[in-house]
Amino acid sequence: MTTTPFDSTAIRALVFDVFGTVVDWRSSIIREGARLSVAKNLQVEWPAFADAWRAGYQPAMQRARAGEIAWTNLDGLHRTILDGLLPRFGLSGLSEYEREHLNRAWHRLDPWPDSVAGLNRLKSHFVISTLSNGNVALLVNMAKHAGLAWDCVLSAELFQHYKPDPEVYQGAARLLGVKRDEVMMVAAHPSDLVAAQRAGLRTAYVPRPLEWGEGGIVAPVGDAVFDITAADFNALATRLGARA
């Protein structure tokens, strides 16, 4: 962890990775699955299902990025991955309505315990925005579900580029009307932060060791150095001088 003192007066806006950083996607998907199991009397390994769904995300974005498929927003990518997974998990019998409802479980993810309070503290000092690969509708619906008081909802969808493409980070600074080094990217994933750093943004690393469940993998930081490392959003708010 870095202990470099950090002058937060140069920061105007904080932009947040969302899946894993703000919300606990894995527990939320498992919970939605468990409800479906009860409603339909199904036996499904929901933790494995959640992991498989999320594992399809990087390759799907890569196909969009490489131009193998036309630009597709994350709801669309999630649905394609879901349709591919259903037979493997004994869920081929779901109706179109049930599939679509399950696909929109990503609009109903729950926040980590510190997310809402930490964001509210940060909002009183900075512009706070999403900067997520989730599409705008997904992020807006999630914010209402989870009580996330964003000042702005910025998404890969607006730039037709997925993170870690530099267009996303550069576009966020442009739309927020601030210099790149006045924007701080907050994320639980070093790869996202390294890309933000290369695009000229400041960086705050907030590890979420439970993202992949108890004993799950945490991506290594390697020799990356971030401006701030904080245990959660409350600690981040304190480091940035926001009142408790």
Added chain:
Amino acid sequence: MTTTPFDSTAIRALVFDVFGTVVDWRSSIIREGARLSVAKNLQVEWPAFADAWRAGYQPAMQRARAGEIAWTNLDGLHRTILDGLLPRFGLSGLSEYEREHLNRAWHRLDPWPDSVAGLNRLKSHFVISTLSNGNVALLVNMAKHAGLAWDCVLSAELFQHYKPDPEVYQGAARLLGVKRDEVMMVAAHPSDLVAAQRAGLRTAYVPRPLEWGEGGIVAPVGDAVFDITAADFNALATRLGARA
């Protein structure tokens, strides 16, 4: 005024014109000007100045729309108009910093007295978003200044088209992930609502007779028919079934 009963259960999102509909741009610009007069000991006809600045807006957008100038966001258009006005109002002596600060007066506009309370009521029932020709940074900064709790900040800037081009209204429905007739445009200007209606949106007309000051012009509705006409945002919330 229409008295057709309106079934609000079909509405998922409300999108708002901002200048004149949510905020009182004219009084706010005059107030900022008056402060500058005090600080710099200047005599300026600020009401005429505010009207002239706003009057430059439609022709400037038309130049952008017609491709005579490259796409320019509203901060950029406002600045070009401002620079053209300064000599006429005896303000050529303003420094670059003072010009830029004055240009950003549009980021600091005050809401009409009912705006904040009405939006908060509507927010508990619907997704509420801007749909303004103002750029994203302007709208985000204004929301923080004025306490406007938008779920989403949508702007002409995201579509590189200014209202009343249909791309703006259609783009809002697409990004919010809802059908066009599930979106209701709220505006004080019949021309904006007619364009929204042509693009397939629902419409709510909220006249703001003081937009151009006491005795100012109110654009005629003509033979347009809107889904709802309401005297202010509280009345609109009541018409749409939102609790007081």
